[in-house]
Amino acid sequence: MSLRTVARALPTMLRVGFAEAVAYRAEMLVWVLSTTMPLVNMVLWMAVAKNAPVGNYGREDFVGYFLATFAVRQLTSAWAAWLINWEVKQGTLSMRLLRPISPLWAYASENVAGIPMRLVVALPVVVLSVVLVGSKAVPQTALGWGLFLVAVVGGWAITFLANIALGALSLFMDSSQKMMEVWMVLFFVCSGYMFPVELLPDGLRALIDWLPFRYQMGLPVEMMTGAHDLSTALGLLARQWAWVVGMFAIAMALWRHGVKRFAAFGG
C-alpha cells in the first residue's frame, strides 16, 4: 500500500486505538500490575547493597535504576506476537488482510495508541524517582533527554519488530507462542530488566552487547539515569539502531513469506 494511504489513515487508527485502550482500561491496569517486577527487584537489590555497593551500584542507584526500568517498560512494551498467534489460529487475520493497509500498521498503531494510558502510570513513577534519588534520576540536559527519547523509540521498535517476527513464525508452524516465551526468558535475563547488565562478568556482558535484548530495555534505562558519557552513548545508540534495521529486515521477510502460507482457517 502507498505511504499516502498510511499517512491519511494513521491519525484515525491511532484515535480508534486509543479509544480501544480506554475501553480495555481494566485489562490495561492488570497488565501494568503484572509489570511491577522491577519494583520487587529494586527491594531485593537494595537489600543486597545494604552494607556495600554492588559494582558501581549503591542502594540509591538501584532505586533510580529500577524505577527507570519500570517506566521504560511501560513505554517500550509490545504484544503483537500474542495477537498474531491468536489471529492466525482463529483465522481472524483474514479480516485484517482484506483491508488495503498492511496489518503491521494496525498492530503498530494499536500498540502506540496505548502509550498515553501507560504514561499515566509511568510519569508518577518518574516523579517518585526524582523525589527519592534526586535530579540524577532523569537526564540532566536537553541533549540527554533527546538521546533518551531516541533510545526509547529504538527499544520499542526492536521489541515490536521482534514481536512481528515471532508472531509471523506462527504462519510457518502450528504456534509460535513457546518461541515467544523463550524470547521473554532471554529478555528478562539479558536485557537489564532483572539487574543492570553492568553487573555481569565481562565475557557475558560482551556477548550481551551483541544481542538485541539490552537495546530493548537496558540502554534506554541507562540513558535515563545518565550512565554513559556522550561518545559511549552514541556508540550504543548506533548498535541499537543497527538492531532496529536488522530486526526490521527479519520481521518483514518472515511476515511476507508467512502471509503467502496463511491458511485462513475457519469460516
Added chain:
Amino acid sequence: MISVHGLRKHYKVHKRPPGLKAALRSLVHRTYSTVKAVDGISFDIRPGERVGFLGPNGAGKTTTLKVLSGLLHPSEGEVRVDGHVPRLREEAFLKKIMLVMGQKQQLLWDLPPSETFELNRAIYDVPPAQYKQTLDELVSLLEIGDLIGKPTRQLSLGERMKCELAAALIHRPRVLFLDEPTIGLDVSMQATMRTFIKEYNEKYGATLILTSHYMDDVAALCPRVIVIDKGLLSYDGSLDALVQRVRPEKRVVLRLAEEVDGARLAPLGKVVTHEAGTAVLQVRQDAVNATISRALSGLPVTDLTVENAPLEEVMSELFAENKARRQQADADAPAVPA
C-alpha cells in the same frame, strides 16, 4: 469481471490418530496427506451478476472465495478479479472488493460500530461527502440508526450482522463475496438482509458471489448458480435449469375439505406427503394438467398449487448423484499393483 481457470488449492495436512501414543509418535514422525480443497475449477462472471456458490460442507466454496479475495494463494491456475491478480493483494484491488464472512467479524468488539465505520472510512480513503451519503443510506436501509452508537458486544447476532454488512460496504465495493451472510439469523432478519443485498447490487451494479446453506437466500438472490462438490465443478447455469435437470417433476399441492383415503390419491401421482387435509403429489411435467383435472373432478379440493421441488431436495439429490458417480468411478478404476 471475474475469471477463474483451472484453479487448484491443495493443502498438506498433518494426520494423527487420537491418543497419547499417537501424540508421542507424532513428535518424531509425522504423517501428512494432501487435501484437494479445490481441484481444477473454471468459470467466468460478468459485471453486476449475482451468482450462488453451492455445495455440501467441505466442497471448496469458502476456499474459492478466499482465493478470489486474495487471502489464499492458489496451488495452480489463473484467477483474475476486475483485471487484478488477487494473490498480489494490490491496494487498488483491495479497495474494490470485500469478503463478508458470517462467522468472522471486523467490528471492533468493545467499541460502537460507528468507530469501525470511521476506521474503514480512513483506511479506504473514502471522501467525506461520499462517506456521509453511503452511511446515511446504509443506516436507513438496514435500520441501524439506534445500533451504531452501542458497543458491538451489546448487540444481538442479527444486529451485529447488519452492522457488519454496513462496515463492509462503506467503501462501496464493486465485487462482494458473501460467505454465509445470514447464518444464525431469524427468518425476518434473513429476509431483510436479502432485500438489502439485492438493492445494493442493483443500485451500484456490484458483482456478487454468495455461498449459503439457506436455499431461500440463493433462490431470492441468485439467477445463476455454480455448484462445486469435493473441489470439482458439477454445475454452472441458471437455477431454474438446475431444478429442471435434477427434479423435472412438479409438486401438486392439494388442500382438501375432508380426509381422503390414500388409495384415491395414488393413481394421480407419487404421494410425497399426505397429512392434516393436505396432500403433496409428485407428477411429470407433461402430466400436470391431467392430474389437476382429475384432482378437481374427483376430490374435495379447496385449494391447489403447482410448485417446483424444494431447492434443498434438489441439492441433496444432486450431491447424492455426484457421490454415486464418484463411487462408481472409484470402483471402475483399475487396481494399482502394489
